[in-house]
Amino acid sequence: IGGYLDGANLPSLNQNFVNATAGFGDGVSSVATLGAYSTSDVRNSLGINGGVNQNSASYTGGNYAGVTWGVGTLWAAGLNGGSNSVFWSGSANMERASQLGTNLESTPIGALMNAGGENTPYFLWKAASATFAANADGTAIKVGVEAGNIWRTIEQPILNLKDVVINYVH
Numbered sequence: 001i002g003g004y005l006d007g008a009n010l011p012s013l014n015q016n017f018v019n020a021t022a023g024f025g026d027g028v029s030s031v032a033t034l035g036a037y038s039t040s041d042v043r044n045s046l047g048i049n050g051g052v053n054q055n056s057a058s059y060t061g062g063n064y065a066g067v068t069w070g071v072g073t074l075w076a077a078g079l080n081g082g083s084n085s086v087f088w089s090g091s092a093n094m095e096r097a098s099q100l101g102t103n104l105e106s107t108p109i110g111a112l113m114n115a116g117g118e119n120t121p122y123f124l125w126k127a128a129s130a131t132f133a134a135n136a137d138g139t140a141i142k143v144g145v146e147a148g149n150i151w152r153t154i155e156q157p158i159l160n161l162k163d164v165v166i167n168y169v170h
Contacts, residue, residue: 015053020062022052027066031074076135078109079128085136085164087155089148097143100169104132126154133158139165 022039030038043049053059081102088097097103104110113120113128133155140159142151145168159166 016056016058018051019053019056019059020065023054023059023062023064024066024069027063027068028070029066031067031070075109076131079104079107079131080135081107081132081140082135083138085132086141086143087133087151087159088143089146089151090144093144093146096169097141100141100143104128107132126150129154130158134162136162136164139167141167141169143169145170 022043025039027038040049040052040054043052081104084101086097086101086103088094088103094103094105098106105114110128110132113124129150136159142156147156156166
């Protein structure tokens with residue numbers, strides 16, 4: 001053990017591995033802090049960033065992978081109602097749904113999208129609905145007798161695939 005403590009006999013890591021790993025961490029941490037800070041800032045403040053080549057392809061690839069992973073995780077976490085998920089159809093039922101549990105519009109991402117009003121693209125609502133349904137667990141509530149397009153083609157099939165029990169409230 002003593003021979004390793006002096007640093008002379010420590011094994012070295014492959015430089016591409018170091019760059020890619022640092023890039024991944026920088027990407028994830030940048031997303032997690034909404035771009036305000038990253039692990040690169042930590043390495044710089046501690047004076048230990050010299051071993052990372054931020055201009056390398058492996059760093060860039062790792063960074064893109066980290067940003068992608070971070071955005072995907074933030075998206076999924078921001079659209080999660082879990083076992084408290086409530087789905088609705090018919091414009092008058094959104095308020096009722098929010099009183100019974102967590103509807104898509106009550107999640108952080110859903111609230112942002114809802115605030116965008118008609119400027120929020122329909123494809124984004126479809127993607128959010130799919131993620132919200134995929135995050136549902138156990139038993140879900142469906143408010144309203146209407147079978148809207150998103151419910152019929154996206155949410156209900158995902159819930160059925162996951163064997164989530166659906167309780168209908170009319």
